[in-house]
Amino acid sequence: MKTLKILTAVCIIALTSAVVFGVLNYQLPNESYANNPEAPQEQFLDNPNTIKEDFFKPQNNEEELKGYQIGDIATDFKLKNVDGTWVSLSDYPDAKGFMVIFTCNHCPYSKAYEDRIIALDQQFKKKGFPVIAINPNNPEAYPEDSFAKMKVRSKEKGFTFPYLFDSKQDIYPQYGATKTPHVFLLQKEAAGNRVQYIGAIDDNYQDVNAVKNHFLKDAVNALLQGKDIQTKTTVAIGCSIKK
Amino acid sequence: MYISHMRKLIYLLTLTALMGCVEKKISTTDVVQRGYLIQLLESPPEDKIQVINFWATWCRPCVEELPAFIELDKRSDVEVILISLDEAKNKDTMVDPFLEMYQITSTVKLLDDPYAAEWIPMVDQHWDGAIPATLIQKGSKKMFYNKPFTAAELEEEVAKFL
Numbered sequence: 001m002k003t004l005k006i007l008t009a010v011c012i013i014a015l016t017s018a019v020v021f022g023v024l025n026y027q028l029p030n031e032s033y034a035n036n037p038e039a040p041q042e043q044f045l046d047n048p049n050t051i052k053e054d055f056f057k058p059q060n061n062e063e064e065l066k067g068y069q070i071g072d073i074a075t076d077f078k079l080k081n082v083d084g085t086w087v088s089l090s091d092y093p094d095a096k097g098f099m100v101i102f103t104c105n106h107c108p109y110s111k112a113y114e115d116r117i118i119a120l121d122q123q124f125k126k127k128g129f130p131v132i133a134i135n136p137n138n139p140e141a142y143p144e145d146s147f148a149k150m151k152v153r154s155k156e157k158g159f160t161f162p163y164l165f166d167s168k169q170d171i172y173p174q175y176g177a178t179k180t181p182h183v184f185l186l187q188k189e190a191a192g193n194r195v196q197y198i199g200a201i202d203d204n205y206q207d208v209n210a211v212k213n214h215f216l217k218d219a220v221n222a223l224l225q226g227k228d229i230q231t232k233t234t235v236a237i238g239c240s241i242k243k
Numbered sequence: 244m245y246i247s248h249m250r251k252l253i254y255l256l257t258l259t260a261l262m263g264c265v266e267k268k269i270s271t272t273d274v275v276q277r278g279y280l281i282q283l284l285e286s287p288p289e290d291k292i293q294v295i296n297f298w299a300t301w302c303r304p305c306v307e308e309l310p311a312f313i314e315l316d317k318r319s320d321v322e323v324i325l326i327s328l329d330e331a332k333n334k335d336t337m338v339d340p341f342l343e344m345y346q347i348t349s350t351v352k353l354l355d356d357p358y359a360a361e362w363i364p365m366v367d368q369h370w371d372g373a374i375p376a377t378l379i380q381k382g383s384k385k386m387f388y389n390k391p392f393t394a395a396e397l398e399e400e401v402a403k404f405l
Contacts, residue, residue, distance in 0.1 A: 108301050108330075141303070178389075179373035199360075200372075206330060206357040213360075235363040237328050240304055240373045240391075 067176010070232045073192035074100070074184060077171045079134065079164035080147070082154040087132070087162045089186075089193055096128030097187040097196070097223060099216065102177040104135045105153045106144035107239035110180045112205045114157050117181075120201070120216065121161040129185075129220050131161035136172035136180070141242035172241055179238030185219050196223060199234030267348040272338045274331050275352045277362055283324070284365060287380040292321045292404045294397075295378040297366075299328045300341045304391040305375040309345070311394035316349045321401060323349045328374060331355040379404060 068074060076089045089098060101117060103110040121131035139146035147165050154163045166172050175184050176198075185197035197219040202211045215234050222229045287293055296312050298305035309325075316323035325347075329338050334353055342351060356362060363370050367387035370376055377388045377397075381404045388400065 108299075178371055203360045204357045205359075210357070212358070215360075234360045235370065235372045237359045237363070237372045237374060239302060240375070242304065 067174070067178075068184065068195045068198065070195055070198065072195045074186050074195050075171070075174050076193070077164075077166075079166060079171065081162045081164050082147075082151045082159075083162075087164055089132070092130065094128065095130060095188060097185065097220075098193065099124065099129055099131045099220065100175070100184040100186060101131060101133050101181055101201075102136050102172055102175070102179075102184075102241070103133050103181040104137045104142070104145045104239070105149050106137070106142045107180045109205050109236075109238050113181050113201055116201055116208060118157065118160055120220075123217075124220050125160070127220075127224055129223070133159070133161055133163045134166050134171065135163065136166045136169060136177055136241045138169060138242050169243060177241060179240055182238060183216055185216065185223075187223055197229055197232055199231075200236035203234070203236075205236070270342050270347055270349060270351045272327060272334050272342065272351045272353045274334060274355050277354070277356045279352065280326070280354060280356075280362060281365065284378075284380075287382060287385070288322070289382045292379060292381045292401055294321060294323045294401065295326060295380070296323065297326050297328060297374050297376045297378075299374060300333075300337050301329070302374050308375055308391045308393075308397075309347070311392055311397045313347060313349055314394060315397060315401065320405075325349055325351045327351060327353040328359075329353060 078086050078088045081087045089095075092098070099120060103113070103117065105111075117131055117133065124130070135145055135150055137145040139149075143149070147167070150163055150165060153159075177184070181201060183197065183199060183201055184195055186193035187196045188194075197216065199215060201216045202208075203213045203215065204211045213231070213234075215231055218231070219229045283293075283295065294312065294315060296305075296308075298309065300306070312323050312325065315321055327338055331353055338351070338353060341347075354362075359372060363372050366376070366378060367389075370387065370389055373389060375391050377392065379386045379388075379400060384404060386400065386403070392400075
C-alpha cells in the first residue's frame with residue numbers, strides 16, 4: 001500500500017511537470033520572437049491554424065512575366081513618394097541614369113541592405129546616378145509594407161532618396177522584378193532609359209566587410225568611365241514580391 | 244478500489260509513454276555548407292523521389308506552403324529536405340523554435356552560405372533567387388519550380404516522377 005502511495009505521488013509529480021514544461025516549451029518561441037524587434041514577426045505570431053487556413057486559399061496564378069533584359073528601354077512611371085510628392089524619372093533632367101531598386105520594409109534582405117543603399121545614393125547621386133527605391137509589395141499581404149510604414153521607415157533610416165510606392169503594382173511586373181531587393185541600373189540615352197544591369201547590390205547580404213563583388217557599384221563606375229559592365233546580371237536570394 | 248484505479252492509471256501512463264516513443268521526433272536544424280548542396284545535387288537517389296525545398300522562417304509564402312511538404316513527407320517513396328536560408332546565427336533563436344512550434348519532423352538543413360550568386364545557378368539556371376523554390380529529383384530526372392505550391396499542385400508534380 002505504501003509503495004502504491006509513493007508511486008501515485010511520483011506519477012502526479014511527473015504528470016504535473018510534464019504539463020508545466022510542455023506549456024513552457026510551447027510558449028518559448030512566441031516570447032523569443034516577440035522580444036526580438038528585428039525578427040520578422042508576422043508569420044510567427046500568427047496562430048499555426050490561421051497559416052493552415054491561408055494555405056488552402058487558392059494561389060494567384062501569376063502569368064509568366066518576362067520583364068526587361070539587358071539593353072531594353074525601361075518604362076518611366078509616376079509614383080507617390082513618402083514625402084507626398086509624385087516622382088518620375090523625367091523629373092531628373094540632369095541625371096545620367098538611375099539605380100532603380102525594388103525594396104521594402106518587411107524583408108530581412110532589404111533591411112540588411114538599407115545602409116548600403118543610402119551609401120550608394122550618397123556616392124553616386126552627385127555623379128548623376130541617384131537611387132530610386134520602389135516598394136512593390138501589396139500591404140494586405142505584408143502590413144509592414146504599407147505607405148504609412150514606408151514613411152516611418154524612411155524617416156527612421158534617413159533615406160536620402162525617394163522611396164516610392166507601386167500602389168497599383170503595375171510597374172514592378174514591367175521591369176520583371178520578382179523579389180526585394182532587386183536592382184535595375186538604367187542609363188539615360190536619347191531613346192530613353194536603357195537597362196544596363198539587373199540583379200543584386202553585391203554578393204554578401206550578411207556581412208558588408210566580406211563582400212567579394214560590388215556588382216552595382218562596379219556597374220555604375222563602368223558606365224561613368226564609359227567602359228563595358230563586366231557582370232551584367234546576377235542572382236541573389238530575396239523575398240518574393242507579393243501581389 | 245484504490246488499487247484497481249492505480250493499476251489503470253499506471254497502465255494509461257505506460258501507454259502514453261509508449262505512444263510518445265512511436266511518434267516522430269521534432270527536427271532540429273542541421274547547419275550545412277555549400278559542399279552538402281553540391282553533393283545533394285550531384286547524387287540524386289534512384290529509389291525515391293527527393294523533394295528539396297528552399298525556404299526561410301521570414302518568408303511568408305514559404306511558411307504557407309510548408310504543410311504541403313510535411314504532408315508529402317509521410318509517403319515512403321518520397322524524401323523531403325527543407326533547406327532553410329535563414330542566417331546561421333538565428334538557428335537557435337528562430338529556426339529551431341519554428342520547427343518546434345509547427346511540430347516539423349522532416350529533414351531540415353540550414354545552408355550557411357551568403358554568396359548566393361555562386362550557388363544559385365548550380366541549383367537551376369533559371370532561378371533568380373526568389374523563394375520559395377523547389378527542386379524535385381530522382382535518378383536522371385530533375386524539375387525546378389520557382390513558385391509556391393498548393394498541396395494538390397505539389398502532389399501532381401511528384402506524380403510525374405512515379
